[in-house]
Amino acid sequence: MAKLEILEIPDVRLRTIARPVEAFDADLVQLVADMTETMYGAAGIGLAATQVNVHRRLLVLDVSESQDQPRVYINPEIISAEGSETCEEGCLSVPGIYAEVSRAEKVRVSAQNPDGSSFEEDLDGMHAICLQHEIDHLDGKLFVDYLSPLKRRMVTKKLEKQRKISGQKPARAVL
Ligand code: GNR
Numbered sequence: 001m002a003k004l005e006i007l008e009i010p011d012v013r014l015r016t017i018a019r020p021v022e023a024f025d026a027d028l029v030q031l032v033a034d035m036t037e038t039m040y041g042a043a044g045i046g047l048a049a050t051q052v053n054v055h056r057r058l059l060v061l062d063v064s065e066s067q068d069q070p071r072v073y074i075n076p077e078i079i080s081a082e083g084s085e086t087c088e089e090g091c092l093s094v095p096g097i098y099a100e101v102s103r104a105e106k107v108r109v110s111a112q113n114p115d116g117s118s119f120e121e122d123l124d125g126m127h128a129i130c131l132q133h134e135i136d137h138l139d140g141k142l143f144v145d146y147l148s149p150l151k152r153r154m155v156t157k158k159l160e161k162q163r164k165i166s167g168q169k170p171a172r173a174v175l
């Protein structure tokens with residue numbers, strides 16, 4: 001297993017649209033293991049392949065309290081969505097920034113397992129929110145894209161400031 005480097009904004013590679021996973025092989029199993037280790041190592045509840053500079057459609061997440069229920073979604077697609085819910089989001093690729101984002105409250109997702117078998121699932125709560133956040137990464141989108149122009153400027157300013165004092169852990173900013 002290996003921990004992978006997580007890309008951070010404004011890295012343009014985060015804007016890549018990921019292509020479908022086609023090879024359900026040992027390399028894929030290894031990538032899933034490495035992404036899961038990277039997610040837990042960074043104390044995240046989800047991680048999309050895009051964030052580790054792999055531009056294929058897969059993500060891992062674990063929204064359990066005990067952080068011992070990793071889930072894998074390969075070639076995920078939201079096939080239906082209903083309701084709307086607002087949650088304060090953060091992102092490992094946008095360190096130190098937190099803001100309210102509205103997303104569908106319930107989603108039905110189709111996806112594949114690492115062995116290539118297909119499944120469908122109904123998700124709600126944090127599980128639904130995190131899945132939508134991760135699928136956005138696969139489409140080159142970040143949660144800050146949903147913010148007002150004013151709040152986006154605040155994000156840019158804070159990130160510039162952070163970069164000047166690089167090496168320092170970002171202070172928490174809730175926008
Ligand atoms: O760790 C994470 N927490 C989080 C909180 C609210 C909404 C979404 C997330 S996902 C994020 C990890 C991450 O950046 N995944 O892409």
Ligand code: NI
Pocket residue numbers: 090091092093133137
């Ligand atoms: Ni993220």
